[in-house]
Amino acid sequence: MRNRHGRKFKCAGRWTAARQAILDVFLNRGGHLTADDVFMEVKKRAPGVGLATVYRNLDFLSREGLVSRFQFSDGRAHYELNDDEREHHHHLICKSCGNVSDYSEFIHRELKLMKDLEKELSKKHDFNIDSHELHFYGVCGDCRE
Amino acid sequence: MRNRHGRKFKCAGRWTAARQAILDVFLNRGGHLTADDVFMEVKKRAPGVGLATVYRNLDFLSREGLVSRFQFSDGRAHYELNDDEREHHHHLICKSCGNVSDYSEFIHRELKLMKDLEKELSKKHDFNIDSHELHFYGVCGDCRE
């Protein structure tokens, strides 16, 4: 398996053409893609790849930590590339058009709160916290017009 | 339509027996229920009510603001009664058993951050924010054993 700069790095399974094509979609297009978004995009560069393979590999890439999986209120899973160079961020979801945008305002203050919360919740609720998600729902400028 | 204390209050549609039976499930049992949870519970007190009616009314009650709808990462919608007497709270979701528990630690500090964020995001991203969701994912004490 090669990373986006062409250097090898280890992964749990085999590195296949389908797997690379799916990762390429995220590297080239980015965004918060559903399985079907990825499927349609992957067909352009690797027409043979089936939808089941897309699902399997989104799960794989997610387990490998290369992408993150989010469940917004539209009922479909959304996947996003884990880019080390990008800032930690959260999501604004438009309830009208479903578009997702990122924000990273007050991230430092937010992360401080999250850290304090995680410590407190682990203790009081006997709960080992792995991750958190903060989503804002509303209506974007385009939809308000 | 009558509220939990038997007093009338206005609602957008008709107040039916099925609707009342579904609301009763939340009033008596509470928690973070899926449509199927509600269906199984409602069958006990109102055996004739169909699953489609449960879905229709969860949507109705949600639009009326009597319940809130949450999408956790298990793919199913979860509904919770909006109880004025309860503190604002958020959710801890166990990735192993799917159980959801509430927490309200640091709520004051959290709400302050959310308010600041909403103001900032509305301005910078031209986004009218209606609501936010903060979910922590992890493993509960029971599942760790």
Next chain:
DNA sequence: ATGTAAACGATAATCATTATCACATAATCA
């Protein structure tokens, strides 16, 4: 009491996702 739009129950249809299975192939080792 009655007319009518809203809601109902049953069930078919849809949509996202997962399972199955015969075939292909990436990685290992001779």
Next chain:
DNA sequence: TGATTATGTGATAATGATTATCGTTTACAT
């Protein structure tokens, strides 16, 4: 390098959650 083998793949069936349809019932304004 070439044979071996477990892992991955494509096509498609199956599943599970939710929504749409349709003929019947019913809440409620008149």
